Each structure stands twice: as structure tokens, then as C-alpha cells.
Amino acid sequence: MSALEALTSAPSRAGIELRPAGLTLRETVPSDITECGRILYEAFATLAAEHGFPADFPNVGVATGCMRGLVTNPGFYGVAAERNGRIIGSAFLDERSTIAAIGPVSVDPSAQDARVGRALMGALLARAETQRAPGVRLVQISYHNRSLSLYAKLGFDVRETFAAMYGEALHLELPGYEVRPARPEDEAACNALCLRIHGHDRAGEVRPALAKGKLRVVERLGRVTGYATGIGYFHHAVAETNDDLYALVGAASRIDRPGIVVPLSNGDLFRWCLAHGLRVFFVMNLMAIGIYQQPRGAYLASVGY
Ligand SMILES: CC(C)(COP(=O)(O)OP(=O)(O)OC[C@H]1O[C@@H](n2cnc3c(N)ncnc32)[C@H](O)[C@@H]1OP(=O)(O)O)[C@@H](O)C(=O)NCCC(=O)NCCS
Numbered sequence: 001m002s003a004l005e006a007l008t009s010a011p012s013r014a015g016i017e018l019r020p021a022g023l024t025l026r027e028t029v030p031s032d033i034t035e036c037g038r039i040l041y042e043a044f045a046t047l048a049a050e051h052g053f054p055a056d057f058p059n060v061g062v063a064t065g066c067m068r069g070l071v072t073n074p075g076f077y078g079v080a081a082e083r084n085g086r087i088i089g090s091a092f093l094d095e096r097s098t099i100a101a102i103g104p105v106s107v108d109p110s111a112q113d114a115r116v117g118r119a120l121m122g123a124l125l126a127r128a129e130t131q132r133a134p135g136v137r138l139v140q141i142s143y144h145n146r147s148l149s150l151y152a153k154l155g156f157d158v159r160e161t162f163a164a165m166y167g168e169a170l171h172l173e174l175p176g177y178e179v180r181p182a183r184p185e186d187e188a189a190c191n192a193l194c195l196r197i198h199g200h201d202r203a204g205e206v207r208p209a210l211a212k213g214k215l216r217v218v219e220r221l222g223r224v225t226g227y228a229t230g231i232g233y234f235h236h237a238v239a240e241t242n243d244d245l246y247a248l249v250g251a252a253s254r255i256d257r258p259g260i261v262v263p264l265s266n267g268d269l270f271r272w273c274l275a276h277g278l279r280v281f282f283v284m285n286l287m288a289i290g291i292y293q294q295p296r297g298a299y300l301a302s303v304g305y
Pocket of ligand 1: 106107111140
């Protein structure tokens with residue numbers, strides 16, 4: 001029995017059966033990329049079409065590229081679900097930083113609503129437990145009643161609501177707020193800022209963004225007062241004030257759909273985005289298990305948290 005099977009074959013502590021009969025769970029391998037990419041595309045496209053939304057992934061090629069990035073990145077732990085030798089779903093745990101993040105989770109539309117998603121989630125939560133993650137989070141599209149219900153049943157609490165917002169580049173400069181590419185010596189200041197605002201850093205995302213030349217900082221009076229690992233769905237930003245965040249978003253060269261993930265409890269930020277022509281794509285919920293501190297500053301979430 002593999003370690004993963006051992007983790008998920010017994011009922012959970014809450015007495016929940018984690019693995020339905022006939023279902024095999026195993027870690028993802030590169031040869032899964034094509035089929036898991038197809039399922040990722042189909043699962044989200046079918047769901048979006050049911051609700052009259054455009055698909056999250058514009059085509060199966062983009063979804064497969066995303067899947068390749070997940071399966072081949074050692075910072076992510078991937079699980080595939082198989083039945084009768086056929087892959088029917090996959091799910092990923094982002095283990096790069098202190099707080100673990102789940103996503104994407106996708107089950108073949110023909111196999112949905114039969115506890116496969118629950119089994120995949122159980123495997124990831126078991127993994128997070130063995131890795132001693134102090135918290136696990138995810139961001140869920142709010143129109144998906146099934147994922148909302150499943151995650152709540154598994155113990156996740158809704159902590160924030162976001163709007164994914166997209167639009168044309170704003171070409172804004174705020175006097176006194178210098179936005180520039182980060183330098184290696186900025187890394188510590190970025191992590192310290194995140195720690196101060198969220199109670200934990202996201203160093204495992206900051207470092208690769210810096211290495212790829214994507215990390216940007218805003219500097220005010222000679223201090224780093226905000227950073228962004230990029231602008232958009234897969235990136236996060238943290239700042240002392242909304243103005244620092246406006247400088248970072250204002251300097252972005254593009255804000256592609258689905259867009260930046262704006263916490264709706266920050267009404268000033270949401271109204272600023274609206275006033276600058278950004279459009280709401282969809283609304284999402286941040287759901288969390290474990291430690292959660294109300295942020296003490298401004299931020300944009302990523303699709304993870
Ligand atoms: C979300 C997803 C992964 C869930 O997997 P699944 O195999 O379909 O779901 P499961 O059968 O394991 O669990 C669904 C649970 O929600 C419950 N549920 C479904 N619709 C519900 C509703 N409208 N209200 C209340 N409960 C509901 C089911 O009864 C079930 O609970 P149970 O396990 O206690 O019986 C899958 O549906 C999917 O791929 N969706 C499209 C992609 C997506 O949105 N992924 C999630 C991104 S965060």
C-alpha cells in the first residue's frame with residue numbers, strides 16, 4: 001500500500017469515508033499531463049457554460065500548459081484519481097510557502113458528483129497534515145454551489161469574498177510612489193511586509209518571481225511599501241496602504257481576464273478599480289482551514305489565497 005493509499009483508505013478523523021470503492025489515488029506523473037489537462041479544461045468549461053460564463057481556460061492547450069506547470073513544479077503536490085485504469089480527476093497542493101493552497105481541483109464532468117472530488121480533497125488535506133502546514137486555503141468560484149458545499153463540509157470556512165477584475169492597462173503614475181523591478185536586496189523587505197500584514201510570508205512565491213524578473217516593488221520615502229509577484233490571477237500583491245496598491249496596479253502593462261483578485265471587504269479598493277474601468281469577471285470566496293489573521297493592510301489575492 002502506498003503512503004497516499006494509507007492516508008486515504010481509513011475513514012478520516014471526522015468519520016468521513018475518503019475513498020469510494022474502485023477509486024485509486026496516486027501522485028501525478030508527467031505522462032498524466034495531457035489527460036489531466038483535458039479534464040481541467042472540460043471541468044471548468046462545462047461548469048462555466050452551465051452558468052453562462054466564458055470558460056476560465058480559453059482552450060484545452062492553455063489548460064494543458066497550466067497542468068504541465070503544476071505537474072513538473074516540485075513546489076506542488078499533485079494527486080490523480082483513476083477508475084478502471086482511466087484518469088478521472090486531479091488536484092494540487094501548493095506547498096511553496098508557509099500556508100498551503102489547494103487548486104485546481106478538477107473531475108471529469110462524466111464522473112462528477114460521485115465523491116471523487118471529496119477523495120481528492122481528502123488526499124490533499126492528509127498531505128497538508130503530514131507536512132504540518134499551519135493553514136490550508138483555496139479560492140472557489142462562488143457560483144459553483146457544489147464546490148462551496150463540499151469544501152464547507154470538509155471544514156473550510158469562508159473568510160473573504162473577492163471580485164476577479166480585468167481591463168485595459170491603466171497607465172497611472174502616483175507622484176511619490178516609485179514602482180520598479182525588485183532587486184535581490186528587496187526580498188527580505190517583501191517577506192517582512194507580508195508577515196506584518198498577513199501574519200505569514202509567501203517567500204516561496206516571492207523568490208521565483210524575483211528570479212524570473214517578475215517581482216515589482218513600490219517604494220515610498222526610500223522604503224519598500226508594497227510588492228507584486230505579477231499582476232493577475234496567478235499572482236499576489238501586498239502593500240501598506242491602498243495607495244501603494246494603486247501604484248502597483250496603475251503601472252501594470254496588462255490586466256487580462258480573469259484579472260486581479262480584489263478583496264471586496266476593501267470597498268475603497270473595489271470602487272477605485274471600478275472607477276478606473278475594470279470589469280468584474282466573477283466573484284469568488286476565500287476558504288480556509290487553520291490559522292487565519294485578518295489582514296492589517298492592503299492586498300490582492302492570487303487564485304490560491
Ligand atoms: C468541484 C469538484 C472538484 C467536486 O468534485 P465532485 O466529485 O463533483 O464532488 P463530490 O461528489 O466529491 O462532492 C460534492 C459534495 O457537495 C454536495 N453538493 C453538491 N451540490 C450541492 C448543493 N447545491 N448544495 C449542497 N450540497 C451540494 C454533494 O452532496 C457532495 O457532498 P457529500 O460528499 O457529502 O455527498 C467537481 O465538481 C469539479 O471538477 N467541478 C468543476 C471544476 C471546479 O469548479 N473545481 C473547483 C475549483 S475551486
